[in-house]
Amino acid sequence: MILFMKKFQVITLFPEMCGGVFGNSMMWKAQKDGHVTLETIHLREFGIGPRKQVDDTPYGGGDGMLLMVEPLWNAIMQAKSLDPSAKVLLMTPRGSRWKQADARSYSESTHGYIFVCGRYEGYDERIMSLVDEEISVGDYVLTGGELPAMTIIDSIVRLIPGVLGGSESAAVESFVDGKTLEYPQYTRPEVWQDMRVPDVLLSGHHGQIAAWRAKHSKKAG
Template sequence: MDITILSIFPKMFQALNESLIGKAQEKELVNIDVVDFRDFTTNKQNHVDDAPYGGGAGMLLQAQPIYDAMDYVEKKKPGKKRVVLLDPAGKTFNTKMAKDFAKEDQLVFICGHYEGFDERVKDLVTDEVSIGDYILTGGELPTMSMIDATLRFVPGVLGNSFSAEEESFSNNLLEYPQYSRPADFRGKKVPDVLISGDHEKIRLWRLEQALKKTLERRPDLLEHASLTDEEKKLLRKIRQNN
């Protein structure tokens, strides 16, 4: 996978050279380039923003430097691209979107700043995406979050190929509780079923715990979950016992 990020704060993305993403780059599972679109300004002041027509508070990112930066990216990396604009008004990012992004050969993220974008920038993009109903100072942090979530679904990035499938939200269920050694820590004991050695009982316990946690904390997720007959039966049992 090839990822390009357009930002006026390229140093922020040094964090992507660490941990699993850094290792994925070393293994050449993903290539990440950051393009500073300030380098493409044509005015003497090197500004990438200007006041909006019609007046109003704040400054808008201009279309020209972003268009020219995208022209540069296209010449350097020809081919079909999925271009993501970080915008608070966009669709909310989720696991399904991360899985879809992971199937792409080329992703481009355009990070906003200031009050917003010249509307014409949106003609360049395929997706307008937000990470939630709140405002940050720019699109850099949301971009890093999306890249991290997306790369977990790229084969080879995670050490355990099953990890991403078992984590929270992967099937619209929150993750079941997990424990490590020691079995008894300050009087807090690991559930007996987990040290029983009975894999079927462990599987059922984990499934029931995931359903219970989801029902308690995020019942909205169950509205969209495609539950199996086994899961529906366990869910009915949980509801009856509550």
């Protein structure tokens, strides 16, 4: 039984980037089965003037353009009006590093989430008064926040009960304890180009198989 439907909203200048991810595979199924709603909000619709301007040069000089506070502010307020208790998450390299434990915690929360995807050289800092958390997916810089947002949404959605096929699918995998990577796995055929499946996995001895898997799990770096 589905207790509640989790709502994800992504504020972006390029909503078409999200379509392929949200419309396929597990994401599509999670929506079809009523576990989540995945929506985009086009930042350009909140642009200023006849050209729907969303960016401008930074005060104090410097290269590049910044996303302006007014379009971002209005887009976030629109998203909040659709889900008042939603948490606003800003995708930025200066944010806290996303971890599997975060994905688990967010999947168990009853809150919806509003993802703000940056572009260009960043955003007007005044938008931070609406942001609940800054999140990074690694120590590198991308051209925008869409890929991090989709990565994080994927990591959350797959942990929502009922989304993955088997009850053990998310319980035994890399980073589930924050320390180890998943053990090697095999399927048919037993022999491929002289490479054999380890005998212990064919033995049917659950204790020995568990010991082998524990031994061959790697420590996360």
